[in-house]
Amino acid sequence: MINPLSSSFVIGFLGAGQLARMSALQAFRFGMQVAVFSDRPEFEPVQFMTPRSFSGSFSDAESMMEFARSCDIITLENEFIDSEILKELRDRSGTPVFPSPESFALIENKRIEKETFESAGIPVTPYAVVRSADDLHRFGQTCGWPFLLKSSKGGYDGYGNETVKSPEEAERAFTKLGGYAGHEILAEGFVNFTHELSVQVARNETGYVVYPCCETVQENHICVAVKAPAPVSPEIQKKAQELALLATEAIDGKGIFAFEFFLTTSGEVLLNESAPRPHNSGHYTIEGCVTSQFENHVRAVCGLPLGSPALMKPAAVMINLLGTRNQSAVIEKAEALLAEPNGHLHHYGKLESKKGRKMAHYTLLGDDVEETYLRAKELSHGIEI
Amino acid sequence: MINPLSSSFVIGFLGAGQLARMSALQAFRFGMQVAVFSDRPEFEPVQFMTPRSFSGSFSDAESMMEFARSCDIITLENEFIDSEILKELRDRSGTPVFPSPESFALIENKRIEKETFESAGIPVTPYAVVRSADDLHRFGQTCGWPFLLKSSKGGYDGYGNETVKSPEEAERAFTKLGGYAGHEILAEGFVNFTHELSVQVARNETGYVVYPCCETVQENHICVAVKAPAPVSPEIQKKAQELALLATEAIDGKGIFAFEFFLTTSGEVLLNESAPRPHNSGHYTIEGCVTSQFENHVRAVCGLPLGSPALMKPAAVMINLLGTRNQSAVIEKAEALLAEPNGHLHHYGKLESKKGRKMAHYTLLGDDVEETYLRAKELSHGIEI
Numbered sequence: 039m040i041n042p043l044s045s046s047f048v049i050g051f052l053g054a055g056q057l058a059r060m061s062a063l064q065a066f067r068f069g070m071q072v073a074v075f076s077d078r079p080e081f082e083p084v085q086f087m088t089p090r091s092f093s094g095s096f097s098d099a100e101s102m103m104e105f106a107r108s109c110d111i112i113t114l115e116n117e118f119i120d121s122e123i124l125k126e127l128r129d130r131s132g133t134p135v136f137p138s139p140e141s142f143a144l145i146e147n148k149r150i151e152k153e154t155f156e157s158a159g160i161p162v163t164p165y166a167v168v169r170s171a172d173d174l175h176r177f178g179q180t181c182g183w184p185f186l187l188k189s190s191k192g193g194y195d196g197y198g199n200e201t202v203k204s205p206e207e208a209e210r211a212f213t214k215l216g217g218y219a220g221h222e223i224l225a226e227g228f229v230n231f232t233h234e235l236s237v238q239v240a241r242n243e244t245g246y247v248v249y250p251c252c253e254t255v256q257e258n259h260i261c262v263a264v265k266a267p268a269p270v271s272p273e274i275q276k277k278a279q280e281l282a283l284l285a286t287e288a289i290d291g292k293g294i295f296a297f298e299f300f301l302t303t304s305g306e307v308l309l310n311e312s313a314p315r316p317h318n319s320g321h322y323t324i325e326g327c328v329t330s331q332f333e334n335h336v337r338a339v340c341g342l343p344l345g346s347p348a349l350m351k352p353a354a355v356m357i358n359l360l361g362t363r364n365q366s367a368v369i370e371k372a373e374a375l376l377a378e379p380n381g382h383l384h385h386y387g388k389l390e391s392k393k394g395r396k397m398a399h400y401t402l403l404g405d406d407v408e409e410t411y412l413r414a415k416e417l418s419h420g421i422e423i
Numbered sequence: 424m425i426n427p428l429s430s431s432f433v434i435g436f437l438g439a440g441q442l443a444r445m446s447a448l449q450a451f452r453f454g455m456q457v458a459v460f461s462d463r464p465e466f467e468p469v470q471f472m473t474p475r476s477f478s479g480s481f482s483d484a485e486s487m488m489e490f491a492r493s494c495d496i497i498t499l500e501n502e503f504i505d506s507e508i509l510k511e512l513r514d515r516s517g518t519p520v521f522p523s524p525e526s527f528a529l530i531e532n533k534r535i536e537k538e539t540f541e542s543a544g545i546p547v548t549p550y551a552v553v554r555s556a557d558d559l560h561r562f563g564q565t566c567g568w569p570f571l572l573k574s575s576k577g578g579y580d581g582y583g584n585e586t587v588k589s590p591e592e593a594e595r596a597f598t599k600l601g602g603y604a605g606h607e608i609l610a611e612g613f614v615n616f617t618h619e620l621s622v623q624v625a626r627n628e629t630g631y632v633v634y635p636c637c638e639t640v641q642e643n644h645i646c647v648a649v650k651a652p653a654p655v656s657p658e659i660q661k662k663a664q665e666l667a668l669l670a671t672e673a674i675d676g677k678g679i680f681a682f683e684f685f686l687t688t689s690g691e692v693l694l695n696e697s698a699p700r701p702h703n704s705g706h707y708t709i710e711g712c713v714t715s716q717f718e719n720h721v722r723a724v725c726g727l728p729l730g731s732p733a734l735m736k737p738a739a740v741m742i743n744l745l746g747t748r749n750q751s752a753v754i755e756k757a758e759a760l761l762a763e764p765n766g767h768l769h770h771y772g773k774l775e776s777k778k779g780r781k782m783a784h785y786t787l788l789g790d791d792v793e794e795t796y797l798r799a800k801e802l803s804h805g806i807e808i
Contacts, residue, residue, distance in 0.1 A: 040753075041753045041754070041755065043753060043754035043755075043757055043768075043770055044751070044752065044753040044754075045751070045752040045753075045770070045771075045772045045773060045774050046751060046752075046774065059451070063448055063451060063452065066444070066448060066471075066472060066772065067448065067768075067769050067770070068768065068769075068770050069752065069754070069770025069771060069772040069773075069783065070770075070772070071471050071772070072471070072472075085474075086451075086456050086457070086473065086474070087451060087457075087472055087473065088471070088472065088473070088474070089470075089471070089473070089474050089476065091474065328764060328765055337761070342761055343758055343761045343762040344762075345761065345762075345764075345766075346764035346765065348764065350735060366429070366430070366431060367429065367430040367431075367454065368425075368426045368428060368429040368430075369426070369428035369429075369454070370426065370428075372428055373728055376722070376727055376728045376730065377728040377729075377730075379713060379730075379731035379733065380713055380731065381730075383428075383452075383453065384452050384453075385428055385430070385452070385453050385454025385455075386430075386454060387430045387451065387454040387455070387456070388430060388454075389430050389431065398454065
């Protein structure tokens with residue numbers, strides 16, 4: 039591979055949404071060129087940022103081959119591409135792909151993911167593979183009702199998951215998810231928790247860095263805010279950071295990774311989800327940390343030394359600005375939020391807003407995390423987008 | 424004008440170099456689209472960052488008209504376009520241009536610039552319009568030899584200026600600069616100074632912000648480093664900041680402006696140069712301040728509220744990484760610099776390096792400006808680009 043700090047070096051993003059956009063902004067700061075591959079019919083955020091734009095299907099390596107051959111390295115903003123296709127793309131194009139298809143293979147199937155992390159000594163939420171009505175009943179009796187049913191492969195942010203409250207609902211959902219059609223289905227127990235925590239880890243051949251442990255605030259299974267550091271004890275923060283590093287090592291990760299944990303009512307830290315990419319819970323790092331998750335994503339996949347994840351101020355809070363209407367994307371009533379010292383607005387450049395869609399975010403730095411959270415909520419209340 | 428916080432809003436840059444590139448990165452963070460107009464034959468930094476790329480001549484409004492009509496607002500990264508051409512471009516395309524052609528008209532001619540600032544009560548370096556050999560001799564007798572001869576219009580970073588040590592040299596330079604061919608020539612006295620200072624000001628209809636007073640460290644008339652805050656007394660810093668604001672108001676500036684001052688051996692603060700755009704002396708603001716000069720450039724020209732210019736840490740130092748060889752642009756031996764906590768590398772993405780060309784910069788934050796300066800110099804020493 040050529041030196042990535044070259045103006046002729048091309049970093050390619052599979053996926054053209056806000057995560058790739060914020061990573062691409064950092065790639066430009068390192069003097070790189072950016073190529074992008076989109077699988078969507080509409081013009082996507084990164085496509086406004088480069089003349090090197092490709093489109094096609096993520097489920098066909100051939101469709102991505104011209105893109106791949108035009109890049110010096112390829113990275114991803116999501117985990118929806120089959121690891122076998124990624125391997126084929128890498129092997130036939132000769133262009134490195136990081137995180138590696140081998141790492142993806144360990145997390146794209148939720149059963150394999152759980153087994154991988156459990157083998158590394160990381161406590162995960164209770165689960166079982168379910169193959170029959172009997173299995174469903176048994177899981178309900180052991181772990182309690184309601185519980186979750188998920189396909190082992192596929193699913194994102196609550197889609198493709200079903201919450202089931204009774205044996206009848208469980209059988210219906212099992213059928214719907216394809217359990218009788220050969221799809222592997224996982225049952226997952228609900229956990230009583232006090233906080234949802236998240237930790238980013240960047241890792242490559244030069245070493246690793248672990249970001250602060252933050253709290254994600256969820257409403258209806260959508261992350262609405264992130265508080266860094268998480269308002270939990272230093273011991274719990276440290277525990278989550280240690281587990282996140284262990285998990286990154288367990289999949290031999292090269293890139294940036296996010297791990298979401300439940301802090302249970304009994305004080306356990308259980309791994310819930312992993313993401314082999316920049317993550318919404320790490321947007322606060324752009325201004326909140328010395329080196330953002332996006333910068334360390336680019337550094338990590340390119341084999342550059344990693345940057346410090348230290349906080350710039352004692353507290354950083356990120357508020358997701360979700361679409362409030364279905365129309366072209368314009369942010370209104372943002373004056374107070376822009377004028378606030380230590381406030382930072384990021385608009386992703388998606389052409390169309392939809393109710394609940396992630397359109398933008400706002401980060402506020404401060405001295406106290408709860409005060410900063412209240413101020414950030416107050417400022418972003420009333421924003422229309 | 425449509426709301427600039429819209430994903431269909433297009434900000435256009437006249438000029439495609441590093442200043443436009445760093446501004447464009449901020450425009451993307453606000454969700455805007457970026458268009459660029461280049462007057463160079465080679466592919467320039469911003470052209471890698473947008474599918475909306477135009478090229479042609481800055482001396483012909485017609486050549487820029489298609490670009491102008493595709494934009495919602497136009498701004499500039501240099502002051503080389505004649506204000507009359509800018510006016511024509513604005514008036515015929517209907518697209519606003521900021522800073523305004525009227526502001527440019529007050530600074531594109533060095534005599535008018537000096538008169539404008541003097542009328543506002545701002546002390547400037549000693550100067551006179553010279554029209555004859557007699558004028559040259561008189562200036563030398565009054566202000567001392569050597570002195571500088573400059574065309575009133577044109578010239579940049581020492582180019583187009585001549586230092587003259589004797590009446591004979593003065594007459595030769597006067598002829599060379601076109602003094603006998605109708606060009607207005609300015610004589611400017613040298614000033615004995617202890618520090619060269621610089622201050623950025625952002626201003627628009629919502630108000631203004633004044634950045635910290637920094638020191639520019641020059642070698643052979645090229646800025647090699649910037650220290651913020653400048654290691655001078657708080658009173659001198661405040662004086663420079665006040666004069667910078669006065670100067671911005673004197674030209675009714677809308678945008679970001681930089682003003683360079685001499686702190687003379689007798690303690691006076693004299694305005695030396697002005698720049699109606701982001702400036703090399705303000706690169707430290709990207710990580711050094713809450714809101715960078717580039718962000719406030721975009722905010723200012725778009726009429727958005729301005730962001731805080733407060734320092735993030737007690738000290739910020741910027742080192743210009745100048746080309747060390749003539750070849751394609753690759754940064755080598757950057758490992759230590761990348762691994763340093765609080766260090767930030769920016770590579771401009773120019774395809775070709777040339778000895779002495781501004782290719783990249785490195786910003787280091789710290790607690791003490793002189794210690795941080797020494798550390799930054801040490802880290803960047805040995806970089807090859």
